[in-house]
Amino acid sequence: MTNLTDLGVADIRDGVAAGTFSARDVATAFNAAVEQGRALNAWLVETPDHALVAADAADAARASGDLKPLSGVPLGIKDLFCTKGVETTAASGMLKGFVPPYESTVSGKLLNAGAGMLGKLNMDQFAMGSSNETSAFGNVVSPWKRNDGGNAALAPGGSSGGSSAAVSARMAPGATGTDTGGSIRQPAAFTGISGIKPTYGRCSRWGTIAFASSLDQAGPMARDVRDCAILLEAMSGFDAKDATSLDLPVPAWEKGLSADLKGKRVGVPKEYRVDGMPPEIEALWQQGIAYMKDAGAEIVEVSLPHTKYALPTYYIIAPAEASSNLARYDGVRYGLRDLPDGANLQEMYAATRADGFGAEVKRRIMVGTYVLSAGFYDAYFTKAQKVRALIVRDFEHAFTQCDVLLTPTAPSAAFGLGEKSDDPLAMYLNDVFTVPSSLAGLPAMSVPGGLDTQGLPLGLQIIGRALDEQGVLNAGLAIEERAGFTARPGQWW
Ligand code: GLN
Numbered sequence: 001m002t003n004l005t006d007l008g009v010a011d012i013r014d015g016v017a018a019g020t021f022s023a024r025d026v027a028t029a030f031n032a033a034v035e036q037g038r039a040l041n042a043w044l045v046e047t048p049d050h051a052l053v054a055a056d057a058a059d060a061a062r063a064s065g066d067l068k069p070l071s072g073v074p075l076g077i078k079d080l081f082c083t084k085g086v087e088t089t090a091a092s093g094m095l096k097g098f099v100p101p102y103e104s105t106v107s108g109k110l111l112n113a114g115a116g117m118l119g120k121l122n123m124d125q126f127a128m129g130s131s132n133e134t135s136a137f138g139n140v141v142s143p144w145k146r147n148d149g150g151n152a153a154l155a156p157g158g159s160s161g162g163s164s165a166a167v168s169a170r171m172a173p174g175a176t177g178t179d180t181g182g183s184i185r186q187p188a189a190f191t192g193i194s195g196i197k198p199t200y201g202r203c204s205r206w207g208t209i210a211f212a213s214s215l216d217q218a219g220p221m222a223r224d225v226r227d228c229a230i231l232l233e234a235m236s237g238f239d240a241k242d243a244t245s246l247d248l249p250v251p252a253w254e255k256g257l258s259a260d261l262k263g264k265r266v267g268v269p270k271e272y273r274v275d276g277m278p279p280e281i282e283a284l285w286q287q288g289i290a291y292m293k294d295a296g297a298e299i300v301e302v303s304l305p306h307t308k309y310a311l312p313t314y315y316i317i318a319p320a321e322a323s324s325n326l327a328r329y330d331g332v333r334y335g336l337r338d339l340p341d342g343a344n345l346q347e348m349y350a351a352t353r354a355d356g357f358g359a360e361v362k363r364r365i366m367v368g369t370y371v372l373s374a375g376f377y378d379a380y381f382t383k384a385q386k387v388r389a390l391i392v393r394d395f396e397h398a399f400t401q402c403d404v405l406l407t408p409t410a411p412s413a414a415f416g417l418g419e420k421s422d423d424p425l426a427m428y429l430n431d432v433f434t435v436p437s438s439l440a441g442l443p444a445m446s447v448p449g450g451l452d453t454q455g456l457p458l459g460l461q462i463i464g465r466a467l468d469e470q471g472v473l474n475a476g477l478a479i480e481e482r483a484g485f486t487a488r489p490g491q492w493w
Helices: 009-018 023-036 048-064 105-112 161-168 185-191 225-235 279-294 307-328 345-356 359-371 378-398 424-429 435-439 469-483
Strands: 043-046 074-078 116-121 174-179 194-197 217-222 265-269 298-302 404-408 444-451 457-464
Touching (some): 009 023, 009 048, 009 225, 023 043, 023 048, 048 074, 048 116, 105 116, 105 174, 105 225, 116 161, 161 185, 185 194, 185 457, 194 225, 217 225, 265 279, 279 298, 279 444, 279 469, 307 378, 359 378, 378 435, 457 469
Parallel strands (some): 265 404
Antiparallel strands (some): 043 116, 174 217, 194 444, 404 457
């Protein structure tokens, strides 16, 4: 029999339904993989019993004929999602020991659909980062290695690096991620898996620890496009508890999958050809264009003229919103409290925040407070909001000429741990291709496109019109079928 941990979400769902294997066997196999993979530091909390209880419920549901859409599928949950009764820290010392008395809407929907939880996944602290090195509980190590024999430890991407490492190392068939400026897509690209950020508002933000509320979106990370479609269907939907939740029906994305792109126009934005882009990334992009043509699409060059302002705009708006969202961590309501002897209230706030937040989080709070301060508000924050509107308009104009856009996901393959951690600007540059669609709230996905000369995965990004997740998934499927990406990391852990 095949190794159960080699199965994806659809395989497990269908195999459990057909009685090919039991959900308990699947959960047991993944629980063992989680335990065996501890060297990767992908999990902050392991919840094997949770996975087993859900598996037993799935096996009972099969016997009584009422299987749910994800019965028998165990998943990893990024630690940004509050999980009832299970410690949730957003990988920050600030929330150490916080056990939510409620379940986030997104994780709750997955569990209600029959999924089990293998554990909570490590991430960049409060989802701020691109390499997972800002976690207060140690970085995640990518399961991938360069083929140069150097054995360097690589970044799994961020901020959903626990999710990407867990899925690519076969410790989970799928996982939740969140994407504020690329945190689903870039880690998916770094580890040779797929991930989709839906249109802003598709997934409820309720119970997901807030980073930058006008940008944050949940989405799935999995081995292939079909699995992403299945998970996204279960995660999406209107929620009255989130004022920005879209009150729209959830389309049947899995049923709608088709890799036939005849009659579709694929836009290639010329401004994404950035200075210093490695030739391998350019070659990957050309290969992606060839795949799209082969699938029947027409290729059109389009222009997104304000692309070069997207990164600075994002790094004003996201910290501004973060500084406001993170004001709630004051030592009174959740998690950590530092109360030095004889300290007054103000001193307690200061001591708690100095101790609880990591360096990157503090940097963002300071930048955010600065751009929102009385003297600088108009020069920075208001200006950034105006530029954001121009970026939105760029996309609207491009989508009069094409149906989806094709770009690389990241400007490089995975970099080494420690390589960029002392240089925030170099780290921020990693988000150059992912932040524009985040600012515009558009659905965007990364699918594996090939390997670089070092044997590391490279991702292609598809960006769609608002609400056209189907178009994005279908273009992703067209690439997946042609790229035939089967590479996986050798098991060294
Ligand atoms: N890397 C980006 C940042 O550090 C994106 C993070 C995210 O999408 N959560 O802000």
